[in-house]
Amino acid sequence: MKQSEVAPATGKLGIMVVGCGAVSTTFITGVLMARKGLAKPIGAMTQYDKIRVGKNAEKKYLHYKDIVPLAELKDIVFATWDVYPQNAYQATIYAEVLQPKDIEPVRDELEAIRPLKAAFDKNYAKRIDGDNVKTCLTRWEMVEELRQDIRNFKQQTRCSRVVVLWAASTEIYVPYNKQYHKTLAQLEQAMKDDVREQIAPSMCYAYAALAESCPFIMGAPNTTVDIPAMWEFAEKMRMPIAGKDFKTGQTLVKSGFAPIIKTRNLGLAGWFSTNILGNRDGLVLDEPANFHTKEVSKLSTLETICKADEQPDLYGDIYHKVRINYYPPRNDNKEGWDNIDIFGWMGYPMQIKINFLCRDSILAAPLLLDLALLSDLAARAGRYGTQRFLSFFMKSPMHDYTCGEEAVNNLFEQYTMLKNAIREIGGYEADEEID
Amino acid sequence: MKQSEVAPATGKLGIMVVGCGAVSTTFITGVLMARKGLAKPIGAMTQYDKIRVGKNAEKKYLHYKDIVPLAELKDIVFATWDVYPQNAYQATIYAEVLQPKDIEPVRDELEAIRPLKAAFDKNYAKRIDGDNVKTCLTRWEMVEELRQDIRNFKQQTRCSRVVVLWAASTEIYVPYNKQYHKTLAQLEQAMKDDVREQIAPSMCYAYAALAESCPFIMGAPNTTVDIPAMWEFAEKMRMPIAGKDFKTGQTLVKSGFAPIIKTRNLGLAGWFSTNILGNRDGLVLDEPANFHTKEVSKLSTLETICKADEQPDLYGDIYHKVRINYYPPRNDNKEGWDNIDIFGWMGYPMQIKINFLCRDSILAAPLLLDLALLSDLAARAGRYGTQRFLSFFMKSPMHDYTCGEEAVNNLFEQYTMLKNAIREIGGYEADEEID
């Protein structure tokens, strides 16, 4: 494909975020501040990263926007859905992530963002209360109302394209059920039959987004777009989908650190990861049914990087354990503690401990920006269905497990996939191998 | 080049190690045990790593020995030089790195390795005492005696090739001096004139090795082979050289962790590294003049990975500090503590702390094996002079600073260089770019 075949990024880009909590407001406030020149969107690949295109003599290093047509920050308009009625300014203050000096200059713009009523089902998030919710009789009605929300937003803001991002809480675990989740027809029937325990509210958002020709991104560990029915719908609507679970603190480090061990051919006996976090995300995960969703998402990382079958002497017996603990004194300042038991020459053991004092929303915000801009790019480039090149941003990247395909979790391999995609869309050769 | 053009690894390979301390004895004992099937040489790339050769449909994953002709463990014979007269068995016990069960099965072989007298100058390592030393009047005499040692060893063991590795202490810092170190002629003259403050004993080992057509590897941070005169000699003798400073604990982690930060385009405000270690290496480094040599070696890592000029917003103001502390309670169990100050979205700060409870000799031993086998391979493949593909194993990789060339410190880029070289020597295409 040549770059000229990619539709240009003309007009406004609408970004509709499910959830107006710490992550969403940090993202929105940052974009508003950055486009006034009052903050730097650090951590956003689309704003900072430079990659090589061409080889040898042709080699040059370019920002993404100089390779592919990306929407600019000035062209973005925002909307949110939330169970709480507070506007984005109030929500930003409540979140206690940003300091007043980083919020006040865009107070008016934030106040204008009032959350739409959420499509919510308390059975999916017991610890969450809030009355800014739609009164829908069935899941299908949820879909209908969400589609109307998207159409209204598009009309009011006159934006040419919309992307929908889930940045709300983790729902309870919904495992793949081949009676309801395999085909699009099954899924639609289950929505109409209102099979509530099989159709999470998040699936209604995803369905509505695709039905309205918007890319959909799942930022929580919900299995929403991890089902063949949704893949079928994305193909049918020719829209990109990506998920799941924004790769922020501990898993980011794990997906980058495990490659160090693997590259040096050191052995790995165990990896114990514990997390303490105190924001609403932590509160929800304190509920075992919701934690399970997260645990499944976090556990997959290691085994696909340090592979038992390829190096049984080194990785044949890894004990991997992940714990998440709700701990209110920290609020949004999530903290990870990892203990890694490695072994070297003649089997002698050594230990590495990593203590990451991170900020959940600060790490997540640039991911939202990148995912919005890059899924919009994918849509304009005619790339639809599962976007594997966005695995870089995901704790548990989408992959077609029904045919035995494996996820790519190695941060550096994910980066190669991202670079290759940008090159390809930009009309260059996708010239790196993953090895 | 086709693989057929590489000379085969027939006959015995002699490995002569300068220093018979913790690192050397752990290496030797491990090789002896491994070839009896009693231990696993974990961490050695030549024994475990598999790399891709070919692309797309041709792609396959092979061990190094299936791509290039490597010497086998069974064909190795050992010798050492040391200022202490203890044989390798005694030295292994003294080092307290390995447990008796991992030493006793090869006790006889170890006892047979009695150290040759060392070429030593106490001014270069004040904290070291030992009387198993050569009585040389001049540096040139040192060279002569060392050459004789190599010839004797070769004759006695009937080995076909010899590699010389420095695994002895850090000498005091000898900065590049263009009056003595620029040309081979200058260097030889200085040796003959016995300019002791410009010619470290290690330079005599390196010179002697090259003069006897042996590759030379500098495993300490000494600047021995970091001078144009030595490069000239290696070119002249058509022999490989590599250095400097085995990449073991903290720098290994740093060279792998900094790429995570860089890849995610997070900002870096500071990196504080401290080390405690209690073996003889630590004792020597407790002397400020010797520590300086080490510090120069360790400081270079970060700045070539996170580059200020390419990403001034992210890396324009990094405060990097490295400390090494002699701390006897730990003996060989070196410990690193790194504090990394990063910043993300809108400049908000976060912290990462890495505590590495490592074992110096356990991490170093496989490097000696790889460096011996790969430099022998390079010699047989006709690759001479500085071996940049061995940067992977080095804390401060050799590079031609006289023409502004930069070292490659990023662990994953070093790995790409290593893989490309193995491919090339094996007759495959060196098909990866470093970006």
Next chain:
Amino acid sequence: MKQSEVAPATGKLGIMVVGCGAVSTTFITGVLMARKGLAKPIGAMTQYDKIRVGKNAEKKYLHYKDIVPLAELKDIVFATWDVYPQNAYQATIYAEVLQPKDIEPVRDELEAIRPLKAAFDKNYAKRIDGDNVKTCLTRWEMVEELRQDIRNFKQQTRCSRVVVLWAASTEIYVPYNKQYHKTLAQLEQAMKDDVREQIAPSMCYAYAALAESCPFIMGAPNTTVDIPAMWEFAEKMRMPIAGKDFKTGQTLVKSGFAPIIKTRNLGLAGWFSTNILGNRDGLVLDEPANFHTKEVSKLSTLETICKADEQPDLYGDIYHKVRINYYPPRNDNKEGWDNIDIFGWMGYPMQIKINFLCRDSILAAPLLLDLALLSDLAARAGRYGTQRFLSFFMKSPMHDYTCGEEAVNNLFEQYTMLKNAIREIGGYEADEEID
């Protein structure tokens, strides 16, 4: 009381330990080695500590044995009960706590210690399997057989006194039930009626010990001696009891570190404690019902040191969380990671993290020695019932909660209680106040 009124420590002291696992064998091996002069019983107060007796001009510092009559190491004889039939030598090797050089010199003595059949009920420890168990029809039969074991041991070894210590696994949680645990009559009736869910096997050991006039010590977090019925029996038999849960790693640090915060009048917002451990103890605690017993024991520490009602500004809102994780790569080398959120001047927050790489059995072994010698002392001094002066050694010290009495958890206050008791028994004034 004058020292002369304390019965002398003549004859042999029998120590019968329930459980012949890592803790017990480390204790026994250490005592056997120490009395041969081959090891030092470090950590044992009875062997090392010196305390002041007298005040002002009279002041002098003495070892315990110079104040009170203590049994000597040479006079100790051992027995164990265990569900596994391995003798103490085999169990010591299996535990992998001690190195061969610290075991072999007393191999014969260890081999002679063959475990008696255990009184066991798998419902109390699902993860434990073993067939060296008594076949008892009822709890009362268990008691009868255990009493016979004690009498046999006493006769065979001709020891003058016996102490029984529980160093076996944590049982599932048995909360105080006033219908079964309040009076001795109730307890005996429940044993006879074989009310298995109310009478843990450990209660049979405790009952049997007291019935045979032996002090009983509960080293696990089982509620065995935390019930009024058992207090009544101890009073009746005029025997000392103490419990519960040997204070080894994380709680030892917590009970010493919390006083630092309290003494400096700093505020405390939260304390998160996580543990990884891989021995059989960890395996048992991986079962939720058994973990609950432990959690109740560990959570009590903090709140009695930093009291909300006395300093509401400082300790009115502490979030305290304790987690234990089974993690096999570590075996006996338990590791604790504590995160402590404090606040100071004007409420500004600070953090302290404590990472304790400890060894469970190494920390526990001296406690067994001290508890055996000191409970034997108490018995000879006519001190019976709950021994509050032994709180120093316990994670969750016994106290009469039925009348609102609080446990003393502050390490330094516990130490004062210990010193005062030694002084008193030795005929000196108990001259320290706890404040």
Next chain:
Amino acid sequence: MKQSEVAPATGKLGIMVVGCGAVSTTFITGVLMARKGLAKPIGAMTQYDKIRVGKNAEKKYLHYKDIVPLAELKDIVFATWDVYPQNAYQATIYAEVLQPKDIEPVRDELEAIRPLKAAFDKNYAKRIDGDNVKTCLTRWEMVEELRQDIRNFKQQTRCSRVVVLWAASTEIYVPYNKQYHKTLAQLEQAMKDDVREQIAPSMCYAYAALAESCPFIMGAPNTTVDIPAMWEFAEKMRMPIAGKDFKTGQTLVKSGFAPIIKTRNLGLAGWFSTNILGNRDGLVLDEPANFHTKEVSKLSTLETICKADEQPDLYGDIYHKVRINYYPPRNDNKEGWDNIDIFGWMGYPMQIKINFLCRDSILAAPLLLDLALLSDLAARAGRYGTQRFLSFFMKSPMHDYTCGEEAVNNLFEQYTMLKNAIREIGGYEADEEID
């Protein structure tokens, strides 16, 4: 002494602080805010601590102010000396310790505090620059001018008593010199002779304070009041002095943690302490001559708590090392990392690591308040000379080393001394022994 013999705290108390940096401004701002009810003076013993008075039946727990007559916050007036001319509001903002919401309510009061010209000698603090300095020809002139400053302040504010606290930078190390520092006569002569390398500027402040009948407190590690000449002067003027070096982060923890090890009779093989800090204090300490002063102060702690001669098996061979590193990314948020190598039963080693993310000024501020109020109390109670009961607040407490007296560094013993003194001054019995 009965409480009635202590002069009451009538009238205003002037607190003159040398240095108007982070520590001083955090202290002053906090006091101003606290007396408006807008902040809590957490960490101040005089404001929060309760101690027992009386024993047994008479026992009661009282705040200090209910035992002894203390000055109240409302009666305090402030002055500072500094080399920089910024007023206290500007200095508070510059320090970046407190958030705007904790400063603005007292902005006017802070702005009114304009620093007096400092008595400064750049040779004592090379890294400090500033021109708000006195132009004195000799040390004696410094004294004269400082005395005049104190008199002026007293007159202007009409305060009845003044206390002088040093909260400025660490000067270079001035070891005790018996030719200049032994007698008061020597000291005065050296000042008059202007022997600059023997008379640090801080000595002029101390001398001036005493000469004007004000207590003097040394909060830095300077040896200012650690000389017999100054003790003689304090006795002569009947004024209290105390020092040295406010006990804030790492040493606070060390003086509390070492007692845990000692109390449990565990062995100690080594203690490695490293610090990173980025404020002006850190900058000054980056200069080796100034660091040496600090190191001497910090090293003394451990050995007086875990005593080699009393327990040679346990403490006979401790390797203690302290490092301080200037690291600007942290500013005032000092961080300590301690590695503690202990050993237990049979000599088996274990490790404890403590990572303290503290805030220097937040920990120091309450010490200034306590030291000001308690030294004023001591003066009114007729206690003069070295105040050992204030050791609790000091990293390196004053003690008469000329006669072999040892400092008390154990935090809990220091606390006992503090409590006994409060009791005594309050007319109660000093009823605790230190053991």
